[in-house]
Amino acid sequence: MNDAAKSLFPQQVPPPRWHHGESVGIAERSYAAHRVDNEDGSVTWWLLDETDLRLERERAALLTRMSNALMTSLNPERCMTVVAELAATHLADEALVIAPQSNHGHPVTRCLRGEAATYELQHIDVDEVVGLSEALRGFPPVPSRWIDPAVAPEWLAKDGVSIVVTPLPGHGVPAGALILVRRDKAFSEDEESFARLFASRAGVAMSAAHLFTQQAVITERLTRDLLPPTLRRYDRVELAGRYRAAADTERVGGDFYDVHELPGDDLFVVLGDVCGKGLDAAAQTGKVRTALHALLQVVTDHDQMLQALNQALLSSDQSRFITTVVGTVRPVDEGLRVTLTGGGHLPPLIVRAGGSVEVARTRGTLVGILPEITTTTDEVVLAPGDSCLLYTDGITEACGGPLGDEEFGEDRLRRALRFCGGMPAEALVEHVHMLAAQWVGAGVHDDMAVLAITAPRRRTS
Known part of the structure; x- marks a missing residue:
């Protein structure tokens, strides 16, 4: 034995029973055994220390498994739970994940090895733990030997032997801090370094989950404002x-309708179609709806309103032209008096209680494409049971049918409405929407919007 072998085997050992290439464990180290057969019939064994290499391989594999587990959820609470469970399983006896403070305290996820993690909002003093306040602000960790478990607060650990506090770095902003607690032995420098590697991956995952949730909330709020309103009862x-x-994967588009209350019992209604579809068209829809609401505060004349809207759209750098129908609904003794003005939109259809269908005279020109527009106004009276149906070309241009290539068309819509006389407004729009959806089937279609104005049937005593 050479000097290295004598150091490894202080006492004489029997002939080894190793196999060439196998890993041999000696004194808590791992060696690769390599056999060399000599010409004189003797055998030489070379033992190559592979402990550190094996440990690095195991840690790399473990980090890969951890990273895969961390990316399984974009829910912040669930992500914190995964971080705590992984840390308690592989790094410490107990792990705490602490997120930055919110209005109701610090989100804290705690996990003991072998147990399920718990999540709650806690009001904690981060200055009670050495390095925690700094870690939450993204500063480098302090060595565990600087932290005295004996003075740790009760909420952290009562019987810890060694504590590690390390930041969870996020996308430019700290995602929180990770606290590891051991009860049997101290953390080595290598173990603290590995904990920091894990924390870097955990921080990215938590930050991604937070950003995704934040963007989802913003999107939901903006989408809610872009969707047509819930109509109240009058x-x-x-x-x-x-x-x-x-x-089907989108909630907003270029079709819209709105209803606004005017002085007295009058109502202002509008239905329109912005050129295009998707998010860009929806953004333009929001601008148009906002502009109409603002114009309604100073002018109620339909022609003046559409002229002003036309100028507003022309002055916008990213404007899209629209087609629209605006109307004023006034209850009268005969039922409802509806004044309708069109700006290049499909004319509304008047569905009489007896089943006849009339076409309003409201063509006009497109809004937002020409310096001057012409509008056409028509006035109709809805007797009890009559309805006025406003709709976009997503209904009439719905392509489908038996062969899948035929438009639903205005004539087919009018024929279908002959059987809808006397229907309540809710039933009428549901029926029209269902007819178009059935015609399209699973095919591609444009945005669809339908608005019905109905004069209620009078109750008889």
């Missing part, structure tokens, strides 16, 4: 609307 007017975006 004593002398029935209103109902339906909307369906072009893509």
Whole structure:
């Protein structure tokens, strides 16, 4: 034995029973045994220390498994739970993941090895733990030997022997801090380094989950404002609307309708179609709806309103032209007096209680593409049971049918409405929407919007 072998085997050992290439464990180290057969018949064994290499391989594999587990959820609470469970399983006897403070305290996930993690909001003093306040601000960790478990607060650990506090770095902003607690032995420098590697991956995962949730909340709030409103009930007017975006994966698009209350019992209604579809068209829809609401505060004349809207759209750098119908609904003794003005949109259809269908005279020109526009106004009276149906071309241009390549068309819509006389507004829009959806089937379609104005039937005593 050479000097290295004598150091490894202080006492004489029997002939080894190793196999060439196998790993041999000696004194808590791992060696690769290599056999060399000599010409004189003797055998030489070389033992190559592979402990550190094996440990690095195991840690690399473990980090890969951890990273895969961390990316399984974009929910912040669930992500914190995964971080705590992984840390308690592989790094310490107990792990705490602490997120930056919110209005209701610090989100804290705690996990004991072999137990399920718990999540709660806690009001904690981060200055009670050495390095925790700094870690939450993204500063480098302090060595575990600087932290005295004996003075750790009760909420952290009562019987810890060694404590590690390390930051969880996020996307430019700290995602929180990781606290590891051991009860049997201290952390080595290598173990603290490995904990920091894990923390770097955990911080990225937590930060991604937080950003995703934040963006989802923002998207939900913005989408809610872009969707057509929920229509309220009125004593002398029935209103109902339906909307369906072009893509089943999207909630907003270029079709819209709105209802605004005017002085007295009058109502202002508008239905329109912005050129295009998807998010860009929805953004333009929001601008148009906002502009109309603002104009309504200073002018109620339909022609003046559409002229002003036309100028507003022309002055916008990223404007898209629209087609629209605006109307004023006034309860009268005969039922409802509806004044309708069109700006390049499909004319509304008047569905009489007896089953006849009339076409309003409201063509006009597109809004937002020409310096000057022309509008056409028509006035109709809805007797009890009559309805006025406003709709977008997503209904009439719905392509489908038996062969899948035929438009639903205005004529087919009018024929279908002959059987809808006397229907309540809610039933009417549901029926029209269902007919178009059945015609399209699983095919591609444009945005669809339908708005019905109905004069309620009078109750008889």
